[in-house]
Amino acid sequence: MDLKSFYKISYGIYLVSSNFEEKQNGCISNTIIQVSSKPAKLSVTLSKDNFTTEIIQKSGHFTATVLSQAVGMDVIGEFGFKTGKDIDKFAKFNTKVDSLGTKYIAENMSAVFSCKVLDSMDVGSHIIFIGEVEESNTIGDEPVMTYEYYHHVKNGTTPKNSPVYQEETKKSGFRCSVCGHIEELDELPENFICPICGNPVEYFEKI
Numbered sequence: 565m566d567l568k569s570f571y572k573i574s575y576g577i578y579l580v581s582s583n584f585e586e587k588q589n590g591c592i593s594n595t596i597i598q599v600s601s602k603p604a605k606l607s608v609t610l611s612k613d614n615f616t617t618e619i620i621q622k623s624g625h626f627t628a629t630v631l632s633q634a635v636g637m638d639v640i641g642e643f644g645f646k647t648g649k650d651i652d653k654f655a656k657f658n659t660k661v662d663s664l665g666t667k668y669i670a671e672n673m674s675a676v677f678s679c680k681v682l683d684s685m686d687v688g689s690h691i692i693f694i695g696e697v698e699e700s701n702t703i704g705d706e707p708v709m710t711y712e713y714y715h716h717v718k719n720g721t722t723p724k725n726s727p728v729y730q731e732e733t734k735k736s737g738f739r740c741s742v743c744g745h746i747e748e749l750d751e752l753p754e755n756f757i758c759p760i761c762g763n764p765v766e767y768f769e770k771i
């Protein structure tokens with residue numbers, strides 16, 4: 565298999581959130597797709613290991629917010645590389661609540677879709693949720709963040725839970741054990757902070 569061929573598939577970047585009882589949580593996903601127009605339905609593919617997956621299974625709904633290019637790496641670092649099992653990921657950000665009671669971030673976002681889950685499919689490591697759009701709103705005019713922009717302009721990485729994860733093998737330096745970012749230096753300064761996920765130098769291993 566030519567692994568490079570998978571990089572030719574294009575995606576957007578989204579914050580997928582949900583709430584159940586007192587808990588609000590979300591994660592970054594590159595797998596939102598519109599799958600029908602009448603009624604309007606979206607699908608999202610999430611790892612069985614994600615806490616967000618568990619919350620969506622319990623609540624029966626998800627909210628997808630489209631990231632624009634102006635979104636800070638702090639949003640992607642918090643929602644794409646940490647799990648909400650032990651922390652409140654929304655605590656650091658200004659939030660809004662949609663008609664399903666789910667928190668989302670509106671700042672530097674392009675659109676928001678509130679969806680009720682109609683169906684789901686177990687595809688192995690991941691579950692595909694199909695949701696009917698109950699409400700949608702355009703919330704910004706900045707260009708949207710594509711997966712390519714995230715990698716090539718923001719120098720972003722993708723964690724193992726993403727269905728499109730591929731291991732990076734050829735570089736040398738220090739690899740962040742949380743997000744996989746590789747810093748190509750001989751030594752890391754003591755106060756070094758990962759530019760992708762914001763974790764300190766202790767999280768880096770020599771490669």
Ligand SMILES: Cc1cc2nc3c(=O)[nH]c(=O)nc-3n(C[C@H](O)[C@H](O)[C@H](O)COP(=O)(O)O)c2cc1C
Nearest residue numbers: 591592593594610611614615616644646647648725
């Ligand atoms: C660019 C990017 C794309 C991602 N895409 C997906 C995805 O489509 N599906 C998925 O399950 N995880 C994806 N992830 C990983 C989750 O966001 C990550 O595992 C998160 O920490 C899960 O948080 P949770 O346990 O609070 O749900 C992606 C992460 C990044 C940075």
